[in-house]
Amino acid sequence: MTQTPQSEPTDYKPVSFSQTVLTELMIPAYSNFGGKIHGGILLSLMDKVAYVCAAKHAGNYCVTASIDTVNFLEPVEVGELVSLMASINYVGNTSLVVGIRVISENVKTNTIKHTNTCYFTMVAKDEKNVTVQVPGLILENHDQVRRFIEAKSRKDIRRSYNKELEQVSIPEKDEQCMALLAGERCKLA
Numbered sequence: 674m675t676q677t678p679q680s681e682p683t684d685y686k687p688v689s690f691s692q693t694v695l696t697e698l699m700i701p702a703y704s705n706f707g708g709k710i711h712g713g714i715l716l717s718l719m720d721k722v723a724y725v726c727a728a729k730h731a732g733n734y735c736v737t738a739s740i741d742t743v744n745f746l747e748p749v750e751v752g753e754l755v756s757l758m759a760s761i762n763y764v765g766n767t768s769l770v771v772g773i774r775v776i777s778e779n780v781k782t783n784t785i786k787h788t789n790t791c792y793f794t795m796v797a798k799d800e801k802n803v804t805v806q807v808p809g810l811i812l813e814n815h816d817q818v819r820r821f822i823e824a825k826s827r828k829d830i831r832r833s834y835n836k837e838l839e840q841v842s843i844p845e846k847d848e849q850c851m852a853l854l855a856g857e858r859c860k861l862a
């Protein structure tokens with residue numbers, strides 16, 4: 674339930690006000706059987722930095738509403754320093770989008786790799802768990818303007834994607850379903 678009507682925000686904050694960097698050493702306890710860092714460890718760190726950035730901008734408690742596609746571009750090794758750079762890309766009425774760039778640094782070889790970029794949508798809530806309006810965003814340079822437009826486009830695309838997904842109808846009989854799945858690597862038991 675949203676109590677605040679969709680209206681012009683009364684206050685604005687610059688992107689730089691809430692920009693946050695979180696750096697963490699990748700210890701052996703974070704690794705999987707293959708010796709690389711678990712994807713879930715990185716997701717948890719992303720959620721943490723997204724919260725800090727969002728709560729700072731909102732001046733309120735925030736919850737994670739959704740996470741846009743997370744692609745792991747490179748594995749992260751034990752002993753590397755992972756840094757997550759978060760900034761507000763977009764604000765709606767009660768929601769905001771935090772863009773996070775993750776890099777991993779090998780301090781011995783002085784090499785840095787970009788492991789992923791992702792976008793968290795967070796929603797601001799008050800102490801009664803009611804959604805509240807977030808401050809507007811002051812865009813300070815062209816990159817911030819570009820990120821705002823890209824985030825708005827992702828939101829619009831997601832809306833039409835969800836509408837299209839609702840149109841998909843699944844036949845009632847398995848045999849009819851299998852006709853749609855011709856060429857796929859599955860068969861009925």
Ligand SMILES: CC(C)(COP(=O)(O)OP(=O)(O)OC[C@H]1O[C@@H](n2cnc3c(N)ncnc32)[C@H](O)[C@@H]1OP(=O)(O)O)[C@@H](O)C(=O)NCCC(=O)NCCS
Pocket residue numbers: 674675736737738739764765766767768769794796804
């Ligand atoms: C996310 C949540 C606040 C949305 O509540 P709701 O009653 O559906 O709120 P509304 O429909 O009024 O939407 C509020 C805002 O959230 C956005 N939103 C809601 N669901 C969303 C989703 N899945 N993805 C992106 N944005 C979403 C809406 O677009 C709206 O944005 P706006 O105010 O900027 O226009 C609610 O579902 C919730 O509290 N979920 C649990 C969140 C949580 O606990 N996260 C931690 C996981 S352990």
